[in-house]
Amino acid sequence: MSKSKDANAARAVLEYLNRQNRPYSAVDLFNNLHKEYGKTAVVKACESLTEGKKIREKVYGKQKVYVADQSQFPDVDDKEIREMDTRIVELSTQCKEKDDQVKRLDAELRGLNSSITTEEAVSQLQQLVEECEACNQKLKTLKEGGRTVSPEEKDRIYSARTKYVKEWRKRKRIGNDILGAILEGYPKTKKQLYDEVGIETDEDYNVLPPNI
Incomplete structure (x- = not known):
């Protein structure tokens, strides 16, 4: 792979780790970047960024994970963390409510799409009224003993x-x-x-x- 592509892979990995700010393996990064860069390029990018101290590498047995350099982020006190946790709970609750609302609206939409139109309902009603009138007329004739069969x-x-x-x-x-x-x-x-x-x-x- 050319140096320009290697540089692009390194830049994409660095931006992704800084944006997400959570640990990922090289395979995770490869998949999360939608396989835009080859797996080998992503591994090399992680290694070069680690050597340049732009990201941090953590080893767990045979598994290596990479995380953004935390020194670049401002310190957050406990109060702010608690406020963020509270906000996360609030947003999660709102998100669930919106999801439930979307599900209800989807169900309502499916019901409306499967229903007949007003014009179709009027047409069916008219047809049923005519059939009902014909049946009532036939019943009246039978009750009166009228001739229902022609010679x-x-x-x-x-x-x-x-x-x-x-x-x-x-x-x-x-x-x-x-x-x-x-x-x-x-x-x-x-x-x-x-x-x-x-x-x-x-x-x-x-x-x-x-x-x-």
């Missing part, structure tokens, strides 16, 4: 009934003829055949084709 519709229904009853009788007769032919060579009873094949008859359900 044409009645004839169509009766014609369909006749057709389906004839088809029912026809298929029942064909089925009985086939089963009768099978039973002629079947060694068991009709009931056993029906049970074995899984045949269900109209008689099993007490139904018969209606009269035409």
